[in-house]
Amino acid sequence: MPDARVQSAVEHWAPRFIQAGVDYNDFVRTTARIERWEDWLDAWCETGDVHADLAESAETAGRSRTAGEAWLRAAVCFHFAKFVWVLDAERARAAADRAVAALLAAHRLLDPTAERIEAPLGVVANLRRPAGADRPPLALLIPGLDSTKEEFFRLENLFLERGMATLSMDGPGQGECGYALPLRHDYEVGVTAILDAVAARDDIDAERVGALGVSLGGYFAPRAAAFEPRIRAVAGISGPFCFGELWDSLPELTRETFVHKAGDGRSRALELDLSGVLEGLDAPALFVTGKLDRLIPWESTRRQAEAAPHGEFVLFEDGNHVCANIPYKARPLVADWLAEKLA
Numbered sequence: 001m002p003d004a005r006v007q008s009a010v011e012h013w014a015p016r017f018i019q020a021g022v023d024y025n026d027f028v029r030t031t032a033r034i035e036r037w038e039d040w041l042d043a044w045c046e047t048g049d050v051h052a053d054l055a056e057s058a059e060t061a062g063r064s065r066t067a068g069e070a071w072l073r074a075a076v077c078f079h080f081a082k083f084v085w086v087l088d089a090e091r092a093r094a095a096a097d098r099a100v101a102a103l104l105a106a107h108r109l110l111d112p113t114a115e116r117i118e119a120p121l122g123v124v125a126n127l128r129r130p131a132g133a134d135r136p137p138l139a140l141l142i143p144g145l146d147s148t149k150e151e152f153f154r155l156e157n158l159f160l161e162r163g164m165a166t167l168s169m170d171g172p173g174q175g176e177c178g179y180a181l182p183l184r185h186d187y188e189v190g191v192t193a194i195l196d197a198v199a200a201r202d203d204i205d206a207e208r209v210g211a212l213g214v215s216l217g218g219y220f221a222p223r224a225a226a227f228e229p230r231i232r233a234v235a236g237i238s239g240p241f242c243f244g245e246l247w248d249s250l251p252e253l254t255r256e257t258f259v260h261k262a263g264d265g266r267s268r269a270l271e272l273d274l275s276g277v278l279e280g281l282d283a284p285a286l287f288v289t290g291k292l293d294r295l296i297p298w299e300s301t302r303r304q305a306e307a308a309p310h311g312e313f314v315l316f317e318d319g320n321h322v323c324a325n326i327p328y329k330a331r332p333l334v335a336d337w338l339a340e341k342l343a
Contacts, residue, residue, distance in 0.1 A: 005037035008251050009084065012294065015324035020151045021076045030077075041081045041088075045095055048077030052102065059109070068109030075102035075150050083146045084253040086260040093179070099150045100176065106153070117167070119197035122180045123190045125149060125169040129203060130160045137208035137342035138198070139335075140191065140231070141168040142224070144215030144322075145183070146257050148175030158335040164342065165204045169194050171220065173261040183261040185271040187220035188227040195230055208232060210338040213239060214322050215296065218287070219272055222304060226281040233341035235286040235334045238322045240296045241303040244270030250295065278307035285311045286337050288330055290319020 002010075010031050017027050030047045034040055055070035078099035082092040107114035107126070117125045126149050130136050139159040141152050149168035156166040170176045171190030173183025181190075191211070199206050210233040213221025218239015225234035240246055247255070247266045255265060262268040278285075285308040289301040298315055305313035316323055316330060323330035 002031075002035050003037055005253055006031070006034050006040065008253055009037075009040070012251055012253075012321070013324075015320060016322065017076070017080055019154070019324045019327045020080075021072055021154055022080065023073060026073075026077070037085075038087060041085045041091060041095060044077050044081035045098070048074045048081065048095075048098065048102070051077060052098075055102075055105065064109045068106045071102045071106035071109065072153055075099050075106060075153075078102060079148060079150045084257045086256055096148075096175065099148075103150045103153065117194065117197050119193040121172070121190060121193050122177045123169060123171055123193045123197075124176045125167050125194050125197075126152075127165065127167050127198065127204075128156055128160060129165045130163050133163055133165075135203065135205040136163055136165045137210065137339075138204050138206065139164045139166050139338055139342075140195070140209060140211040140221075141166055142171065142187075142191075142211060142213035142217040142221045143169075143174050144213070144217040144220075145173075145254065145261065147214065147217070150175070155331065158331055159338070162335055162339040164210075164335075164339060167194065167198065178261055182263050183258070183268075185268075185273075186223075188224040191220075191224040191228050191231075195228065206230065208342045210234065210342050212236070212334055212338065215239065216243065216272070218296075218301065218304075219243060219274065222281060222285055222287075222308065223274060223277055225283050225285070226277050231283055233284050233286075233338055234281070235288065235338060236301070236304065237330060237334065238289045238293055238296050239287065239301055239304060240272070241274050241300045241307070242270065243272035244268075246296065246300065249297075254295065274304060274307065278304060278311070279309070281308045281310070283310065284341055286314065286334065287311060288314045288316070288323065288334060290316045290321065290323045290326070290330075292319060292325075293321045295321045
């Protein structure tokens with residue numbers, strides 16, 4: 001039998017892996033051969049290598065579409081190899097670097113207009129634009145505790161198909177930015193830095209910016225919108241009202257990851273509190289979650305909607321954390337809502 005941490009990862013995050021682009025068969029085969037949490041990273045990197053090899057072979061044969069799709073699969077495998085794996089920082093960094101490189105290769109083949117944006121504080125983002133649009137509105141996509149921009153290609157496509165550009169970022173404590181900057185409660189500093197970096201562009205409409213945050217990003221996004229007036233509409237999926245209040249009920253892997261990224265546990269988690277913040281959020285705000293969420297209780301997300309002056313709340317009875325098990329319900333809802341608010 002796999003150890004408790006392996007079982008926890010499988011039980012809590014299986015739908016998320018599939019939603020992000022991990023092949024279901026890969027998920028079953030890879031997790032079936034992992035008995036110890038210590039072996040998680042290597043097993044997923046081996047699966048990533050399978051797709052990287054397929055990508056290189058396809059590209060050599062001139063099959064760019066096939067190669068790009070294989071690079072996407074490799075990227076998410078390398079990403080999930082290290083997503084809550086904090087046993088060896090050097091090995092985790094190597095896997096993360098491979099995820100970044102694989103996604104850049106996928107962009108080169110599937111969306112060659114995609115750009116890497118670097119901003120002060122070490123904030124990094126991927127900018128993609130919809131075809132045929134001169135100055136589209138911008139959807140800023142904000143990860144959570146253990147997600148990064150490398151997880152968002154499929155999510156970006158929903159916004160691109162609705163005529164919006166996407167800017168998927170790694171902010172404080174996340175992905176590439178997290179190597180130099182720890183996770184912090186005032187995430188708006190990262191948002192301001194990345195919006196400043198694209199403010200002068202003439203191929204997006206910087207006057208029409210919306211933000212979406214997922215999981216802990218569902219705390220970061222509305223907080224940022226309360227302090228950053230350029231965000232005209234904000235949505236969060238399964239975000240906590242006060243992360244510290246949930247500390248004792250969080251999975252062990254989540255607590256370990258937070259300590260690794262923030263430098264401390266409960267005391268730092270208590271700083272991630274929207275009390276007295278959401279009351280100043282002037283923008284329309286949509287808060288979505290699932291009643292079956294075992295990480296962030298749905299009542300915590302409802303508190304966000306109740307505190308925001310223009311808050312709306314949607315609860316899916318059959319949804320789990322970030323509604324990853326029903327992406328066809330939650331994600332189009334949020335994409336449509338932001339498109340309408342930014343029209």
